[in-house]
Amino acid sequence: MLELEHFTQTGRVGPVSGAFAPGRLTLLIGPNGSGKSSLLAGAAGLSDSDGEGRVRLDGQALSGFSLHELARHRAMLVQQTVLPHGLRGYELLALGAEPLGGVSAAVCRAIADLAGPLGLEPLYARQLNTLSGGEQQRLLIAGTLLQVDPATNPDARLLLLDEPLAGLDWHHQLATLRLLRGYAEQGLAVVASIHDINLACQYADEIWCLHRGRLAARGAPEIITPALIAEVFEVKVRVFEQDGRRIMLPEE
Numbered sequence: 298m299l300e301l302e303h304f305t306q307t308g309r310v311g312p313v314s315g316a317f318a319p320g321r322l323t324l325l326i327g328p329n330g331s332g333k334s335s336l337l338a339g340a341a342g343l344s345d346s347d348g349e350g351r352v353r354l355d356g357q358a359l360s361g362f363s364l365h366e367l368a369r370h371r372a373m374l375v376q377q378t379v380l381p382h383g384l385r386g387y388e389l390l391a392l393g394a395e396p397l398g399g400v401s402a403a404v405c406r407a408i409a410d411l412a413g414p415l416g417l418e419p420l421y422a423r424q425l426n427t428l429s430g431g432e433q434q435r436l437l438i439a440g441t442l443l444q445v446d447p448a449t450n451p452d453a454r455l456l457l458l459d460e461p462l463a464g465l466d467w468h469h470q471l472a473t474l475r476l477l478r479g480y481a482e483q484g485l486a487v488v489a490s491i492h493d494i495n496l497a498c499q500y501a502d503e504i505w506c507l508h509r510g511r512l513a514a515r516g517a518p519e520i521i522t523p524a525l526i527a528e529v530f531e532v533k534v535r536v537f538e539q540d541g542r543r544i545m546l547p548e549e
């Protein structure tokens with residue numbers, strides 16, 4: 298369980314309090330600059346809270362974890378990563394396996410399980426700087442998931458991803474969301490920021506809607522209403538229902 302208590306970074310986000318529970322997929326939505334990346338970085342232990350704010354993982358202050366412990370307990374996909382020049386696809390995946398002690402037979406099985414959904418095989422031998430943006434993103438997602446795959450890392454608790462769907466085609470967006478659900482079902486607390494509100498409502502156990510650094514709403518997908526969208530995103534939407542699913546589309 299990852300707990301945030303009055304997490305604050307002045308001018309960026311907060312104060313925000315709440316918890317990301319094991320077994321649940323939480324999706325963060327909100328306009329550009331609403332604080333999603335700042336909140337994720339704080340939950341990953343990459344940045345501290347100002348003032349009295351606290352972040353705890355299973356009751357222990359995250360600031361007390363060593364870098365090695367952090368790498369065993371949580372993985373974080375950051376936005377706009379600069380990829381090391383000259384590296385090939387399989388070498389990036391091997392980096393994801395570093396905190397697990399390197400590429401063991403179990404890690405190879407975990408990679409094989411990710412290869413199908415993320416279409417990795419054609420990317421293994423390619424130099425990263427020759428890949429398209431979406432191809433790079435698929436490898437980065439795989440490396441992040443590998444780090445906290447419950448089959449290879451018994452210490453894994455938390456998976457955080459900042460806009461994992463950025464640059465992905467529809468097929469790989471859905472594959473990624475299914476993988477995130479799978480990791481949550483295996484007991485991890487999984488948290489990701491996402492800009493597609495319909496996909497967020499379809500896949501999330503819980504949605505956190507940020508607005509100007511604060512939580513405008515938090516709860517089951519049903520809390521996302523046209524009134525909330527109008528207030529937070531300043532977009533008027535219409536709701537369509539089909540086979541029990543709600544789809545929201547801008548009125549324009």
Ligand SMILES: Nc1ncnc2c1ncn2[C@@H]1O[C@H](COP(=O)(O)OP(=O)(O)OP(=O)(O)O)[C@@H](O)[C@H]1O
Binds near residue numbers: 327331
């Ligand atoms: N390094 C920084 N220094 C100062 N302010 C920053 C810094 N990084 C972000 N901010 C500000 O903090 C606020 C929250 O930014 P953040 O990146 O968390 O938003 P976001 O919800 O992830 O946005 P997006 O959807 O555009 O990725 C914004 O007003 C942003 O301009």
